Amino acid sequence: MANILILGAGVMGTALAVPASDNGHAVVLSGTPLDDAVVARMQAPGGTHPKLDAPLPGTVRVIADAALTAEDTDKADLIVVGVSSPGITWAVDRLNELLRRETTVAFVTKGLDRRDGAVVTFAETVPERINRLGTFIGIGGPCIARELALRLPTASVYAARNEAAAKRAAALFRTPYYRLAVSDDLTGVEACAALKNFFAIGVSAMQTRYPDALRADGQSKNPTAAAFTQAVHEMAMLCEMVGGARSTAFDLAGLGDLHVTVGGGRNSRLGHSLGRKRNVEEAMTQELANETVEGIDTARVVASLLHGMGRDSVRFPLTKAIIDAVLGKTLFEFDFEKLYLPANAG
């Protein structure tokens, strides 16, 4: 039995308490200051997270941020940071207040950053900000938190530069329904986890861009399949540009997570609006008012990657179409004549 502390009672942090608790570990789920209402609700008898369907196992101890102490972090064999990317600075500060010894921390938080003119992942920028970080673990792969909390079969990947550390972390969470690969391509897993939100916008736009009234879902299929394939290949090239391995884009953290992200969630809803020829301002002030669409932040960073790439940017027609639409320059238009098919050039 291990002691696991989860920081942040968002859907993913909360869902991870389920396999950890099913494995017999002592789990503490501690909300952020923004989670107080959610924590109170889960502390009530039979209480559920508002975005999950089932109550947590009774063995999970749910506490508010105010109740979290250094005794909790002292005991923890592993800490999970379950905040979304805008919460990363809060999480870093809180860890620096609490940690009194080197501790392994697994992050579900994903993002791309700029540093010294280069684009890097949180795996590059976050560790140096935490004073007593043992190993940085990144969690990626196709996982809708609600389904994991319902114990539906789910595959994910735990990544660390030190693969043995990733294996130890995965062993704490792996159950018959939560199947975990491990990887030493931490940067690649982090990059893909951020990029999949961005590409989900473009692939989802293609789902609505060419309607097919004869189908139950109203969507034609050839354009989406072409865009999905294109997205995976452009993701692989971008992943490599930020220091990850191409192969990671062709695995759970890349094409797997893109598959689950297209068709559900806020990035996909933005894509569907763009595909219906609405512009990003309309979408973000109307059907997505007050929502955070993580792929938009990623678009800003990816735009800086593409900028100055020169002629090479011809290899990224889908990336460019998404950036142009999401940063408000044009309506979404992925010109199939620009589809980059390397062997074509003759």
Next chain:
Amino acid sequence: MANILILGAGVMGTALAVPASDNGHAVVLSGTPLDDAVVARMQAPGGTHPKLDAPLPGTVRVIADAALTAEDTDKADLIVVGVSSPGITWAVDRLNELLRRETTVAFVTKGLDRRDGAVVTFAETVPERINRLGTFIGIGGPCIARELALRLPTASVYAARNEAAAKRAAALFRTPYYRLAVSDDLTGVEACAALKNFFAIGVSAMQTRYPDALRADGQSKNPTAAAFTQAVHEMAMLCEMVGGARSTAFDLAGLGDLHVTVGGGRNSRLGHSLGRKRNVEEAMTQELANETVEGIDTARVVASLLHGMGRDSVRFPLTKAIIDAVLGKTLFEFDFEKLYLPANAG
């Protein structure tokens, strides 16, 4: 302008007449003896193929098999064979009757064969049976014929051992809506084109195996995304075993075509039935009575690949689950505990 002869008035052969004709080529679409009624229907003014929505361009000459002569094949710069796999022997015989000079032939027909105890693609077995074959071109990638005929954006790949020949063929068909890559991995494109039907059964089964009543389509997403990723990786390994390149499975002919095949067509419908815990006999005598499901034929050949693989077959848990269900041994059950995640083994 070139002369293009299409042999077989099935949906794919007929649909290919659209981009060829849009490019200004002289196109003859010749039915098989089984296509006489379809041909008569298309020859009537404004007549359409029964499974396509729009009439062909008026410049396409549609003829019955009885009207096809060696003068037509003499003139053809390229012949497309558009029959399905059970029609391949007829097509080979007809070409041997008609061809008086070496001619390039592009095949949409896909299949795996056994030869001398090994599993091979039609690219290995068909050319030696045609006396005056110039270049064998294989056509793969995510293409629902009806959408191509409607000129919806579609990406595909034309493959030949001689890449220059593939480029020449692709140049005849490429239009603004029909974007063509070329490849010299003919065996890989042929293998993936057959294997995608097989794997579409398993991924589609996962769509119905774990229902989610809260979603519009009733499907949970994590199990399907995991199975899709697994399918692509097992396809890559099988592709390599029959002599193709792994990378082909990660491109249009592999993951792209699998994407379009899951959720539509007969292989997917069989998968949906299996996912609902019906056995293959029930499905094939009831909801799929009198239908040909190509993935079942592929399953028989893939079973012989797996047989005798020994311990290595542990790398193919999805392949094995599909074979067991499709060949009637068990209900479909993809045990996530058997998910093969190489780096796991510790």
